[in-house]
Amino acid sequence: MVAFGYHGSHFHGSQIQPDVPTVQKAIENALRKVSWWTDGCLEMSSRTDAGVSVRMNLACIDIPITVWNDVEKKTILKVLNNRFPEGLCAWDLVKVNSDVRSRAAKNRTYLYRTELIEEWSTGINEDLFINACNLIIGTHNFTNFCKLEEDKNPIRTIDFCKPWYSSDGRIIGIYLSSEAFLWNQVRRLAAAITGVATERINFDTFQSALENPESSVDLGRAPSNGLILWSIEHQCSERMGLDCEPDTTGFSAPPEKRHRFKRWLSMAKLEMGMIIERDWENSLNLV
Numbered sequence: 001m002v003a004f005g006y007h008g009s010h011f012h013g014s015q016i017q018p019d020v021p022t023v024q025k026a027i028e029n030a031l032r033k034v035s036w037w038t039d040g041c042l043e044m045s046s047r048t049d050a051g052v053s054v055r056m057n058l059a060c061i062d063i064p065i066t067v068w069n070d071v072e073k074k075t076i077l078k079v080l081n082n083r084f085p086e087g088l089c090a091w092d093l094v095k096v097n098s099d100v101r102s103r104a105a106k107n108r109t110y111l112y113r114t115e116l117i118e119e120w121s122t123g124i125n126e127d128l129f130i131n132a133c134n135l136i137i138g139t140h141n142f143t144n145f146c147k148l149e150e151d152k153n154p155i156r157t158i159d160f161c162k163p164w165y166s167s168d169g170r171i172i173g174i175y176l177s178s179e180a181f182l183w184n185q186v187r188r189l190a191a192a193i194t195g196v197a198t199e200r201i202n203f204d205t206f207q208s209a210l211e212n213p214e215s216s217v218d219l220g221r222a223p224s225n226g227l228i229l230w231s232i233e234h235q236c237s238e239r240m241g242l243d244c245e246p247d248t249t250g251f252s253a254p255p256e257k258r259h260r261f262k263r264w265l266s267m268a269k270l271e272m273g274m275i276i277e278r279d280w281e282n283s284l285n286l287v
Contacts, residue, residue: 024042044057045058056230112186116225154182158177167251190226228275
């Protein structure tokens with residue numbers, strides 16, 4: 001089982017699509033280059049859309065047993081990373097039984113930097129932000145907060161949802177965890193919570209959308225570039241990557257003048273990439 005991550009700006013999502021770079025295809029190509037590829041040898045834990053970054057995903061890769069027996073873990077990671085394209089990194093691994101499924105995770109934790117939503121720069125009501133986060137904790141029908149796929153159960157349990165604070169103590173986003181999320185669920189929750197915090201959306205409207213899923217309402221969908229899949233806990237992953245908090249040292253605040261927002265956004269995207277790169281580098285140094 002390999003822990004790996006990627007920058008969303010480099011790929012058109014995780015799953016294979018024709019004629020565009022995807023994470024799954026990049027991993028497959030790397031395995032083929034070293035003759036480790038066989039049909040069905042790769043299973044990824046979480047799927048992500050284009051633009052979504054990932055500090056930690058998990059993949060079960062059935063590599064030849066002779067490789068595992070004869071080659072050090074550090075060398076296997078080096079072999080993969082030397083053949084991965086820019087923006088993709090394998091940073092840890094652990095041996096598991098062949099019947100282990102990477103998708104059977106105990107929980108997945110996401111960060112969304114709501115500062116990257118333009119209306120945030122007008123100012124927020126922190127109490128409303130916290131109340132909106134608290135409201136979604138627990139088991140709910142999230143029909144109004146996802147793009148519901150056919151035959152998917154819209155009921156999900158949010159283990160926690162809390163403000164994400166910068167190193168200097170300001171709220172910069174949301175930090176939430178669940179065993180599994182629905183398609184676009186985190187981005188739609190981020191948009192709605194931001195709308196409540198800026199008072200564009202009435203809190204009662206937000207609450208009604210959650211408590212009355214049979215009444216369709218669209219409270220928006222936040223851009224993909226603010227989202228990071230931060231960690232995945234799996235019973236066989238031996239706590240890989242679970243004891244690391246995002247280091248937001250140096251994160252800049254959005255400008256008060258909205259005409260400067262797009263320029264700041266370019267810098268903020270680089271900051272998001274840096275917290276991932278910094279963590280990958282630290283993890284590889286420990287292997």
